[in-house]
Amino acid sequence: MIRMTQRARSVALNTIRHAALAGVLLTGAMTAMAQTDTPVGVWQTIDDHTGQPKALVQITQDGDGTLSGKVIKGLNPADSPDRRCTECTDSRKNQLILGMTIINDLKKDGDKWDGGHILDPENGKVYKCNMHLEDGGQKLVVRGYIGVSLLGRSQTWIRQQ
Incomplete structure (x- = not known):
């Protein structure tokens, strides 16, 4: 011992x-x-018109490896939590925006995620979507487009801790 x-x-x-x-x-x-090397997490979106924080979107990875994203909180005090997607033309027509899945089917493709779709609840339109990380995984550049990626617009979302 x-x-x-x-x-x-x-x-x-x-x-x-x-x-x-x-x-x-x-x-x-x-x-x-x-x-920080994946979009999985919570992201603050920015309003294109005002430049102010708009919502929090939670991106998750599904069982098959694809990404989807859901609105988990509105950040604009002027927006009602009972706001609905009145402009949507698919199954989300008149559904609450809070809790709505707006991103689906994104697959990893090199250093970006591509092949999915994103809904803009403001106008009800569904766009093709791709995204990539910047700034050490703290920023997510989300691009919605019709046809080819050159014909679209990008938003930069900020990772929330």
Whole structure:
């Protein structure tokens, strides 16, 4: 049996605590890093007309690896939480915008996600969509277009912590 002095036991326990804390911090840092190389997370959208924050959209990865995005919060105090997509022409017609899936079917393609669609609840139109990350994963450039990507517009969304 190894005998340890009180001081040696204290040093050993502190070493174990520090190692455990370092492991927890490293795991947290790796998780944060992994989250910044994918659009999965919560994003603040910006209103094209006012330049003000508009909504929070949560992007998730589905079981088949595709991304989808849902409006989880409106940020404009003038917008009612009971606001509906009156301009939508598909199954989302007159549905609440809050909780609505507006992005679907995006697949990873190199350093971007492509092949999906995005709904603009303001006009009810569905556009083809692609997106890519910038600024170390803190910004998401979302492009909606008709036909080819050159004929469209982009928005930059900001990652929320």
